[in-house]
Amino acid sequence: MTDQTTSGSCCGSCGSGAATDGAQAADAGVTTVYKVSGMTCGHCEGAVSKEIGAIDGVTAVTAVAKTGEVTVTSTASLDEEAVRAAVDEAGYELVGRA
Template sequence: MTTQANSSSGSCCGSCGSGDPVDVQGVGVTTVYKVSGMTCGHCEGAVAQEISALDGVTAVSAVAKTGEVTVTSAAPLDEAAVRAAVDEAGYELVGRA
């Protein structure tokens, strides 16, 4: 049910290698979330990009192999906002790890 609009080949795996963590510098509250549906570097990048756009987020690291997304923010994030960002990327937030 996961779709990826950002892939030029129509498949998420057609754009592997773009999953470098998004790091916008800073320290604060670190929360680890479980996200389902990530399978490659492109998936990691899409999730990290959407979450990093949330107010207060200073760093994001997504790992497809474990399904874990580590988010550092200035203050605790609203889980509904994180869920919406993950949904926008085309994946499902399972909850906190």
């Protein structure tokens, strides 16, 4: 895991709006927006999206470093502690629901 605390950015390559493939999921399911601290770039967005996307029932994730918001679509409401653990595993902090 990359140490995000030692510099203003966790990596040198930035992207924008990392998302899992969930275009079909936008039509159905539960959408929840979370606030995550520490994301600074596209790599950060991807790391958070990957970890949250691995939670059972998650069908789409869009993380935006600029706002610190992560939008999650799932088949049912998610356990916030599972989301917190996933964000922690990625190296960031879940502030709560936005």
